[in-house]
Amino acid sequence: MIRLLSYAVVVLGLALGFSWLADRPGQMTILWQSQRIEMSLMVAAALVVALVGLLLFVWWLVRLVWTSPKAASRYFRARKRDRGYQALSTGLIAAGAGNAPLALKMAERTRSLISADQEPLIHLLEAQASLIKGDHDGARQKFEAMTEDPETRELGLRGLFMEAKRAGADEAAEHYATQAVERAPYLPWASQAVLEYRTRAGDYDRALDILAKQRASNSTGGRDTSREKAVLLTARAGARLDSDPKAAREDALQALKLSPALVPAAVIAAKAWFREDNLRRGSAVLEQVWKLEPHPEIAEIYVRARSGDSALDRLKRAERLESLKPDNPVGLAAVARAALDARLFEKAREKAEAALTRDPREGILLLLADIEEAETGDQARVRHYLSAALRAPRDPAWIVDGLVSERWQPLSPVSGELGAFVWKAPYTQGDATVAHLLEDLPPPPPPVQSQSHVEDMLELDAPPPMTATTSPQPGSGLTETAERPERDATVVPFFGHPPDDPGVRDSSKAAEPEKKRKPLF
Structure with missing residues (x-):
């Protein structure tokens, strides 16, 4: 232009x-060599x-x-260079498509037409061709040659990192990723790999520093860095809890500011407060997170905050926690366990059955079995609850990448993702109900009344039990009957029998009608 x-x-x-x-206009006259022009x-x-x-x-x-x-x-x-670039382009496309013979052919043609010093991508084509062919040693040599060139150093380090990961050499992979971070902190793959390795090694200070550099260079890739920072702070707090409770508490409280519903951070902060005999502040932290995320571990720490409390004191604390989140199955189960420890079986059973109605789970049915074992010792009823527990949905646990863990961890052992653990049931069985859990199971026998219990009823002028036949309620689907002991009858203790053995029926009462057994729920 x-x-x-x-x-x-x-x-x-x-x-x-x-x-x-x-x-x-004008005239021009030139005299040259006696000539006039x-x-x-x-x-x-x-x-x-x-x-x-x-x-x-x-x-x-x-x-x-x-x-x-x-x-x-x-x-x-x-013209030769153009042909070389054409061969290079064809070879890279063939390598991406997995066409090893064509990629190798184009690599040889490219090297004959273009010098590798002029075009570093030739090393990449040769390395990719070697990988497709299965020559990993040759590929590593090409990647190492690429690290010597400033233009391809980052590409070579990434290739060596991927080869080390493939071979399972974590130390070598960490070495290459660290070199890449030192030369180019803005590389997402390198910083994320070093972050994973430092977290796995427990070097949370270095991990937090790398995360801060990622946020400064805007190379986080859209990840929730606030959540990741909270996870790292919680992990560091857990590591410091025994040696420096004050520093652990500060880290946990800072993590709660970034992620208010992070249960492990609340537990660590509360433990740190309790070790300083500050029950009020520790309980306040647990109550704050409980309102957002009711969790069994929070209930356990909250109820047993003071080691010298009696069973009744622990029951009061459990009721206080349950009142903050009414009708929550986790809170109801916590009250039921505390009541069981206090030997208040009626209250324990009431709360456990309420929790089972709201969220039928394996743990609540096992709790009912413990209550039955402690109160009556009726093995038939205990086995009844245990059988229902086998068919109930499992209790929530810490889940990550299909694995179930007993405790929370900051890093996924499978994918290496930060904050990947979630609290949920390992698997679901649909919308389970109490009726579904107890269907096809024989109803439990009625609780056995002892002789002292009958005498107490007589002293209280209770109406005498009579032998009667109760017709089944419409739609109940139950046809079994039960006999009530008469006033003057001697009650024989029941020591249990196999659930499929109804025992020997008294021939004198064989003709008497039987009363329908009431359903458990």
Whole structure:
């Protein structure tokens, strides 16, 4: 464009010049070698312009002849380079498609047409071709050669890192990732790998520093860095809890500011407060997180905050926690366990059955079995609850990448992702209900009344039990009957029997109608 404008300006200048001379005619006389030459000024100007043009043409012709060998060499070299780049492009496409023979062929052709010093991508093509062929040693040699070139150093380090990961050499992979971070902190793959390795090694200070550099360089890739920082702070707090409870508490509280519903951080902060005998602040932290995320571990720490508390004191604390989140199955189960420890079986059973109604789970049914074992010792009823527990959905646990863990960890052992652990059930069985859990199971026998219990009823002027037949309620689906002991009958303790053995029926009462057994729920 600039050259075209230059030509236009020159032509316009010549036209203006000749126009100016045409308006001012004159004569020019030249005496040279006794010769007199006369011409008009316009002709003289035209001759001068023609002479200059002739000189320029001659100069161009001489220059063309002089530089023709170099121009011819440049032409053939450019043609060869174009063919080499075409082969390189074809080879990279073939390598990406997994066509090893074509990739190797194009790699050889590219090296014969282009020098590797001029085009570093030749090393990449050869390395990819070696990988497709299965020559991992040759590929590593190519990647190592790429690390010596500043233009391909990062690419070579990534290739060596991937090869080390493939071979299971974690130390070598960490070494290459660390080198890449030192030279280019903005590389997401390198910083993320070093972050994973430092977290796995327990070097949380270095991990937090790398995470801060990622956020500063905006190379997080859209990840929730606040959540990751909270996870790292929680992990560091857990590591410091025994040696420096104050520092652990500060880290845990800072993690709660970033992620208010992070249960492990709340537990660590509360433990740190409790070790300083500060029950009020520790309980306040647990209550704050409990309102957002009711968790069994929070309930356990909250109820047993003071080691010297009695069972009744622990029950009061459990009721206080349950009142913060009414009708929550986790809180109801916590009250039931505390009531069981306090030997308040009626309250324990009531809370456990309420929790089972709201969230049928294996743990609640096992709790009911413990209550039955402690209260009556009726093995038939205990086995009844245990059988239902086998069919109930499992209790929530810490899940990550399909694995179930007994405790929370900051890093996934499978994928290496930070904060990947979630609290949920290992698997679901649909919308389970109490009726579904207890279907196809024989209903438990009625609780056995002891002789002292009958005497207490007589002292309280309770209405005497009578032998009667109760018709089944409509829609109940139950047809079994049960007998009530008479006032003067002697109650024989029941020591249990196999669930499939109804025992020996008394022949004297064989003809008596049986009363329908009431459903458990």
